Amino acid sequence: MNLPWRSIPLWLGALCLLAIGVAALAAPVLVGSDPLAMVARPYLWPGQNAAHWLGTDMLGRDLWSGLVYGARVSLRIGLEAGVCTALLGLAIGCLAGYFGGWVDNLLMRVTELFQIMPSLIFTLVLVIILGPRVDTLVLGIAATAWPNVARLARGEAQRLAGMEFVQAARVIGMSEARILWVHILPNALMPVLAMLAMLVGHAILTEAALAFLGLSDPNVVSWGSMIGAGRDVLRTAWYMTALPGLAIFFTVAALGLLGGALNDWLNPRRGGLQ
């Protein structure tokens, strides 16, 4: 099974993400060290001043440096929360699917519970209780996003548990923990990996929504908090809201393209009406 090298969405998504990732990593070189510094006249529109080509916000902070530093926060939260979600879902799904019986019953009821609670409100509650910081945001997002992953991993683990190589492993006396670790987990990993890009995209969107509602780490700039701040001056300076939203859109769309291509590659399905 070869990677679809000629897939345009795959390349487009990967290149966009690479560019955003490099910009985020190189932020201090690219735009200086402090995105919160007041550097020019406030309310400069994009293109008005060559030194601040994307303009400035209501306090005279450069929007371009805000966007670049915002990428650091959004990508970091997105990646960490996406990976945490995948790991949590994978662990719970594999345990439930492999052991079955009461373990499955119990874990699936818990999964159902987490799926029923409206994710955003649940995340709001968790983040308020723990206090809004980057790590609690990651935790709050991951704690509510894992049920879909768990369902997927459970189905995979159930299928694997009945397969001959797993039965053979059991017959030669391998321990349950070892079977889970060397046979079930690596094989259930693939479909979950295909989901990872989507999970990261979802996490970035959730972080933005939380920041928009006023729950973000006050010490850092994020795209969502920029939208939330710009909203107050929407009437006179809508570019302050538009620009960070476009940044979110491009990042998540790139993740979506990448995720779709990876999904087609890892879980191929063909057919349709002839």
Added chain:
Amino acid sequence: MRALKAALWRLAQAVPVALMVVVLNFFLLKAVPGDMADVIAGEAGAATPEFMAQLRSQFGDDQPLPAQFIAYVKKVATFDLGWSFRYNASVASLIFDRLAATLLLMGLALLLAVLLGSALGVVAATTRQGWLRRLIGLFATLGFALPAFWLGLMIVVLFTLKLGWLPSSGLDTMGSDAHGWAYLRDVTVHLVMPVGCLAFSYLAMYIRLMHEAVRDVSQLDFVRTARAKGSSRRRQVWRHVVPNALVPVVTLTGVQFGALLSGSVTLETVFAWPGLGQLALAAVSSRDINLLLGLLFVTSLFVVVVNLLTEAVHGWLDPRIEHGARR
């Protein structure tokens, strides 16, 4: 009789989940740093230790945890969800006053998204034009990536601030005394942007879902039989494939209802829609955890109810599904 038995069985299945919601809510409440006495003391500016102790015994916070839990369950069972200090009103009445507005918004948006999304999904799965399929696929990807609240703000800029066509906030014109048709028209105009925006944010999911479902069902034996006996392509699609492909659409609407509600919450704050989202925003900005937990509890129960309903629809769409006999 069998239908009634099945319905009762479903209801019984929902009880443990609802109970777990109660338990989780209780522990979240206890995880909040500080208690009600601290809040009141904070509001008052100062309090003596004796007064704090008196408050704690009044609220039952000095009881052992199991006793507190039993008291909590008793209160919840009568829908006493506590007191909101931000609004100075009972949490339950605040929530139930705003539930209808959210349901109106969500219901209309869901209807629009299911109809349009299913249609586009069917087209994407059955068309022979590659470009059309790719276009719809691209549309679904982009729909996923657009933050709904940002899209809302942008269309407010366009349609309210630049063009002046549509009102941007609320459910009706404030201070207007319109009745009957005039009022209905007023509400409809206010509904256009929030419903359109929310429907757009749901659309991507339904396109993708219907696309996959139609593709899967198309490969089943009974469709091949229909094809073999020479029924027309149109009949194959609309008579044989689409009704069966709708089953997962209904299921997922139920399963994802909590996530769908989350989309409504952020969007309501954009359009100042007098629903649960507004309430959530107020609770967040004033850190009113009682109100927020009440919201979490009521919306969770609501999702349970919607799940029961979708399972009923499910059985109607696909009579083969045995109710009460879970795999």
